[in-house]
Every structure is written in C-alpha cells, then in structure tokens.
Amino acid sequence: MVNEFRTHLARADAPTPSVEAILHAVIPDKYVDHTHADAVVAITNTRDGLARIRQAYGETVVVIPYVMPGFDLSRACAQRLKAEMGPKTLGVILMNHGVFS
Numbered sequence: 001m002v003n004e005f006r007t008h009l010a011r012a013d014a015p016t017p018s019v020e021a022i023l024h025a026v027i028p029d030k031y032v033d034h035t036h037a038d039a040v041v042a043i044t045n046t047r048d049g050l051a052r053i054r055q056a057y058g059e060t061v062v063v064i065p066y067v068m069p070g071f072d073l074s075r076a077c078a079q080r081l082k083a084e085m086g087p088k089t090l091g092v093i094l095m096n097h098g099v100f101s
C-alpha cells in the first residue's frame with residue numbers, strides 16, 4: 001500500500017503519504033481532520049476509556065476499537081461507519097489513537 005501511494009505522487013520529491021490516507025477517504029465528508037489529541041488519547045488509554053468517551057460524546061461519535069493504522073484500520077472504519085453513522089454523527093474516536101472529525 002505504501003508503494004502504491006509513492007507511485008501516485010504528483011511530485012517525485014513529495015513526502016510519502018500517511019498510511020492513514022485511505023481512512024480519510026472512507027469518511028463521507030468533503031473535509032476530514034485527524035488529530036492525535038492528547039486529551040482523547042489519555043481518556044481512551046484508561047481502563048474505562050470507552051465508558052468515559054460515551055459519557056463525554058454520547059452518540060455523536062462512532063467509536064472504533066484499536067486497530068494498527070493502515071489498511072486494516074481503514075477497512076474497520078468503513079464497516080463501522082456504514083453500520084453506525086447517522087445524522088447526529090460528528091466524528092470518529094479511534095480508541096488509543098485519536099479523533100477524526
């Protein structure tokens with residue numbers, strides 16, 4: 001996958017795109033922001049992180065269990081978003097990782 005990204009660059013000297021680039025593409029919005037927000041990572045790294053995230057965000061986020069970044073994470077997000085995303089969805093919380101909004 002990383003090699004495929006390199007072969008599709010517009011400029012040969014451009015940095016290699018992130019392995020999370022495909023994940024941006026599976027979120028059906030024009031603009032997608034991804035951060036590794038310290039506050040969210042700190043909360044999701046706790047034993048009761050999922051409950052705390054639900055307490056903070058309610059049903060406005062789709063929560064994805066930890067998956068190593070790359071194609072498998074993108075596929076997991078595509079499947080969960082298709083099943084769980086609704087009109088109130090504002091973003092995605094990746095447990096132990098960060099936020100997509």
Ligand SMILES: [Zn+2]
Pocket residue numbers: 020034035036069097098
């Ligand atoms: Zn990330």
